[in-house]
Amino acid sequence: MPYIIAPSRPLIAALAPPRSVRGSRHERLPAAAIPVDQMPENSTLRRPFIVAAIMGAMAMIAIEAxxxxxxxxxxxxxxxxxxxxSWVFSAFLLAQTAMTVAFGKLADLYGRxxxxxxxxxxxxxxxxLCGLAWSMPSLIAFRLIQGVGAGAIQPVALTVVGDMYTVEERAKVQGYLxxxxxxSSVVGPLAGGLIIQHLSWAxxxxxxxxxxxxxxxxxxxFLNEDIAREKRSIDVLGAFLFAVSVAALMVALTEVGSSTSVVVxxxxxxxxTGVLFVVQERRVRDPMMDIAxxxxxxxxxxxxVTLLSGMTVIGLTTFLPMYVQGVLGQSPxxxxFALTAMVLGWPIGATVxxxxxxxxxxxxxLLFGAALxxxxxxAFLFLGPGxxxxxxxxGSLVMGFGMGFLTNAAIVIVQSSVGWSERGAATSSNIFARNLGSTLGATALGAVFNLSLAHGGGGALPASLDKIQALLEQPGAIAADPQTQTALDHSLNLTFWAMFAVAALxxxxxxxxxKAQAAAATVRVPETAAAVPEAVPTPEA
Structure with missing residues (x-):
């Protein structure tokens, strides 16, 4: 399931209040900015074209899965x-998650x-290269390259939206995104089926x-940034250590239950590498990740909150189809359709x-979305055969609404709490949390399912996962095997209880x-703030 995460400017560039105005009325603002009424008309006309480019770039990632x-x-x-x-999918997510933070920082240094x-x-x-792959290992390697690109596109594209629009202006844009x-979730399977049927899989x-x-x-x-760049060093070693640490963690989580030696x-x-990364970040003058x-x-x-919501949603997308087919005896x-309800509720919730x-x-x-x-x-706690x-x-629809409200508010809260020069890093931190939550959720909830299936309980006997997989490939086969159906019902019910606990948390x-102050982009910049040396796009960009 995709995450909603969220032109040259009207860029409503944010600028942090300087030390000289501490204690003044400007200090409480999350970020000061170029006034909207001072932006040239032609730059405002560019925004729809930039949004269209963002939608095109995001569509490549959204349709990929x-x-x-x-x-x-x-x-x-x-x-x-x-x-x-499974590594064809894991490799993409691994590379995307590992590189998101580094590219967010680079966007702050060199522009979007x-x-x-x-x-x-x-x-x-x-x-x-994926289309030219000659073996499964080569395809996995090329999917890693795709994931690196996605790690740059998604956070920086959403950062551009945060630069261009005030909170009040984002309703339509967030709805479009x-x-x-x-x-993509609807068109992807259809396009995939047509391509496989009539063309090469490449x-x-x-x-x-x-x-x-x-x-x-x-x-x-259309996105013409006129950046006043400073000469700043790139923390290459920090970026490398962070990427290796995150990638290794993702490998360990992915391999849980498969290979103990690989996990360890x-x-x-x-x-x-995580310890070395922390040491490196404390040592360098301009760290890749600003821990503060x-x-x-x-x-x-x-x-x-974003991380935990990602854990909740991956549980729904992973186990709901299995329950509907295996326990309720419905067709794929x-x-x-049961899962599509969430996909439909998400963008509607985000727009509202x-x-x-x-x-x-x-x-x-944010609280309303989290409560949903x-x-x-x-709703899934009370499901049963028949x-x-x-x-x-x-239940899927309500959770989709909730994710739309929650993820939209969370990304805006994060972006509104920083100035232009930190917005890329802040946005990437939120997307990193989403991706990591998906991996943690798949691992934790998968462990609940596998353990309960292997040990039985609640009147259910232990069942073989291989047997269940074989029966799921035959419509109605599990319904004809009451013992297996009971075991699957019990295991998935415990998994849904775990998912509910994560949602409540x-x-x-x-x-x-x-509480966030959302109207930062409409305030005027004090004269002292204008002198702060920061990489900010000029109004005429």
Whole structure:
């Protein structure tokens, strides 16, 4: 399931208050900015074209998961090495998560446009190579390259939106961005099926190339940043250590239950490089990750809420289809519709949330979304054999609404708490939290499911996962095996209880998110602030 995470300017560039105005009326503002009424008209006219380019770039990432999953059985059949199947997906997420933070920092140092163009170029190179893959290991290697590109595109594209629009202006834009994920989740499987049926599977990846080129042209033509750059060093060693530490952690989480030796080795590498990373960040003058930034209350709490919500959603997308098919005895199509309810609710919730930022405030919107997660998750606690899949669809829809409200408010809270020169790093921290939450959720909830299936309980006997997988491939087969159906029902019910607990914890942590001041982009910059040497786009950009 995609995450909603969220031109040359009207860039409403934010500038942190200087030390000389501490204690003045400017100190309480989350970020000072160029006044909206001083921005040239022609730059405002550019914004729709930049948003269109952002939507094109985001669409490449959004459609990737669904279109590839549809075609993977045929691809694996041709390339072989079926045991590496899951790594085609894990490699992409691993590289994307590991590189997100580094590219967010680079966007703050060198501007948004060059990093976006680099990200698109890397992603398209990976897409081209994926279509030329001759084996499963080569495909996995090229998917890593794709993931690196995605790690640049997603956080920086959302940062541009935060630069261009005030909180009050984001309703339509956030709705457009949210719709990209919703449409992609529907179009992806359809396009994947058509391509596999009529063309070579290579076009599953090559379809990105014209979209990426058009997006890049849009950024080159319309996103014109005039950055006053400072000579600043790049913490290459810090970026490398962080990427290795995160990648090793992702490997360990992915391999839990498969290979103990790999898990232990990967965890050792992750811890060792993580310690070296912390030492490096404390030593250098301009660290890759500003730990103080990550520990600010608004950013730390919003990111923790985002991480837990990611764990909740991955549980729903992973286990709901299995329950609808295996326990309720419905077809894969019905299971897909039950999950699609969340996909539809998410962009609708995001759009409604953005339209009400000014009316209710960011924190109440976040709390409302967080409250909807356990409410929606509670519907799955009462599911049982013979019940209507509409109950599952309703719970899925409510959770989709909740995620739309929560993720939209969280990213705006994070972006509004910093100035222009830190917005890339802050935005990437939120997206990193989402991706890490997905991996942690898949591991933790998967462990609950596997352990309960292996040990039975609640009147259910232990069951073989291999047997369940075989029966799921035959419509109605599990319903004809009451013992297996009971075991699956019991295991998934415990998994849903774990998912509900994570959703409830999400709401509890949301209560700790401080009240945000959202109207930073409309205030005037004091004269003293204008003299602060910072990489800020000029008004005429």
């Amino acid at each position: 669904t279109i590839v999953s549809t075609a993977m059985p045929q691809i694996a059949g041709q390339l072989g090495d079926l045991h590496l199947y 446009r060059p990093i976006l163009l680099i990200g698109i170029a890397i992603f398209l190179a990976g897409s081209l 949210a719709s990209v994920w919703g449409i 076009w599953i990846f090559w379809i990105n190339i014209p979209i990426g080129i058009l997006a890049a042209v849009g950024f080159v033509v 080795s990967a965890l050792a590498v992750s811890i060792a 930034l990550w520990l600010r209350r608004a950013i730390a709490t919003a990111n923790l 199509l019905v299971a897909g 949330a953005a339209k009400n930022f000014k009316r209710f405030g960011l924190r109440p919107i 997660l356990p409410i929606g998750a509670s 019940m209507s899949p509409l109950i599952a669809g309703f 999400t709401f509890a942590l949301a209560l700790l998110v401080p």
